[in-house]
Amino acid sequence: MVNLVVRRDHKLKGNVRSPFKPGLVCLLRSFLLVCCVLLVCCGWGLYYLLPDTRDMEINKFRNRRSILYYLLPGTREMEMNKLRNRRSIHRPVPANVWWREKEVITIWTIWIGGSQIPPLVQAAMESCKTAHPNDRDQHGASAYAREPHLHYRVVTDEDLADPEGRLKFSLHPSFFLLDNIEKSDYLRAELLHHHGGFYLDADVLCLQSFRDILDRSPFDAAGAQDRTHYGPYPSLSQNTLGPFRPESPTTTWWHDALHVTMDSLTPQLKACHENYGGTIPYPIPRWYGTSICGIEWGGVIDFVKPVWKALAEDNSLGHDLAMCDVEGNQVGWGYSDNCHIVHLGTAGEFYERHNWNLRDLCRNLKVLRGSHICSGREESSLVRVMTNTSRF
Incomplete structure (x- = not known):
């Protein structure tokens, strides 16, 4: 019985080496923690860091404000489909509009x-x-x-x-x-x-x-x-x-x-x-x-x-x-x-x-190009549209 106990203790306290040194493990954990914080905050950070620009795609991204918009599965598609259905060209107009x-x-x-x-x-x-x-x-x-x-x-x-x-x-x-x-x-x-x-x-x-x-x-x-x-x-x-x-x-x-x-x-x-x-x-x-x-x-x-x-x-x-x-x-x-x-x-x-x-x-x-404004026209004698009318 004594031998069994000693053998079990020996097994528990054996010389099992970790593949990583303690300092390296701590460094890896810190790196992962920083990455998580940056991932959550980058949506807000980019909103303020990106320069003010008229570019449409950048403005779209800047105003999302949250990286979760892209991380959650189907979120972007769900919102876009909602807007497509709501603004469909086939949307019926009430008779009493x-x-x-x-x-x-x-x-x-x-x-x-x-x-x-x-x-x-x-x-x-x-x-x-x-x-x-x-x-x-x-x-x-x-x-x-x-x-x-x-x-x-x-x-x-x-x-x-x-x-x-x-x-x-x-x-x-x-x-x-x-x-x-x-x-x-x-x-x-x-x-x-x-x-x-x-x-x-x-x-x-x-x-x-x-x-x-x-x-x-x-x-x-x-x-x-x-x-x-x-x-x-x-x-x-x-x-x-x-x-x-x-x-x-x-x-x-x-x-x-x-x-x-x-x-x-x-x-x-x-x-x-x-x-x-x-x-x-x-x-x-x-x-x-x-x-x-x-x-x-x-x-x-x-x-x-x-x-x-x-x-x-x-x-x-x-x-x-x-x-x-x-x-x-x-x-x-x-x-x-x-x-x-x-x-x-x-x-x-x-x-x-x-x-x-x-x-x-x-x-x-x-x-x-190809619009009614330019089709078949040379330099236009611009039509005066400044004539006022009281009709509403």
């Missing part, structure tokens, strides 16, 4: 300040005017007997001289203390609230009619997808909005919040105007930052972004307006085979090309 009650759906563009319209912006305006003729006259009254007419409309200084008569709504008492960029931000919110329809920046080219968007858009708020996203949900580009239902809960909230913002900015704007004798200089374009009076870029309307995020998460935000870059690549998730619009972005990289005419655009921008 809001726009069926409208005779005219207006596509709004704003050009104020009295400056001469650059040729590039003139070409953009002409493209939208050409893409949206009076389709009742073109196709006959019976073709769209129950469909609204799409009408392109440019708001100018003449409208601001008589806003209640020409725009059918009054302006905030401090409206004229804003600079022209801020006035445009203000007006897009009010136009969409009071009249609905679409809003386009003046440097947006229209490649085709928006009628097919109406045919599949039951949403009260919609627009083109932005280069940034709310997690898996695309955000709206504030440069290209629509269609919006007028006086909907969304636009009503936007209208009310806008006037609260204007009330809070009024003392700052008044003091600024007193310092500058009533004339506020500002650079054109005004790069991202603050205005002369200290208002941040987009500060008049950016507060609406969280509301759009909530609508997107509730499946109540439409993205049927397809925006493409100058190469013809769709911005955002890319569920459409066609491009409705191209935002040239003249406040940034294209500003030095303001003197481009239609021939220059057709020669240099890949997305325009």
Whole structure:
């Protein structure tokens, strides 16, 4: 019995060597721990480390914010399929959708300040005017007997001289203390609230009619997808909005919040105007930052972004307006085979090309080749689209 015990103890306490030295094991454990920490945090880290860029793919990755989006099996495919099904071109539109009650759906563009319209912006305006003729006259009254007419409309200084008569709504008492960029931000919110329809920046080219968007858009708020996203949900580009239902809960909230913002900015704007004798200089374009009076870029309307995020998460935000870059690549998730619009972005990289005419655009921008804008045209005698109308 004693021998058995000794033999068992000898077996337990035998000279069994580890293949690794203790120091090497400790180092390996530390390395694995660091790798795990980096793996969990790299989604957040890359979001802040990657430089600010307009590249679509980098922006997509930066805004995921979490590496788990890629690690969890099927997460990315699940979110993309959800959006595809929700935004399918075959999605039925209710018979009582809001726009069926409208005779005219207006596509709004704003050009104020009295400056001469650059040729590039003139070409953009002409493209939208050409893409949206009076389709009742073109196709006959019976073709769209129950469909609204799409009408392109440019708001100018003449409208601001008589806003209640020409725009059918009054302006905030401090409206004229804003600079022209801020006035445009203000007006897009009010136009969409009071009249609905679409809003386009003046440097947006229209490649085709928006009628097919109406045919599949039951949403009260919609627009083109932005280069940034709310997690898996695309955000709206504030440069290209629509269609919006007028006086909907969304636009009503936007209208009310806008006037609260204007009330809070009024003392700052008044003091600024007193310092500058009533004339506020500002650079054109005004790069991202603050205005002369200290208002941040987009500060008049950016507060609406969280509301759009909530609508997107509730499946109540439409993205049927397809925006493409100058190469013809769709911005955002890319569920459409066609491009409705191209935002040239003249406040940034294209500003030095303001003197481009239609021939220059057709020669240099890949997305325009074969489009109605360039087909069979030489240098265009640009159609004047600045004639105002009181029709809504």
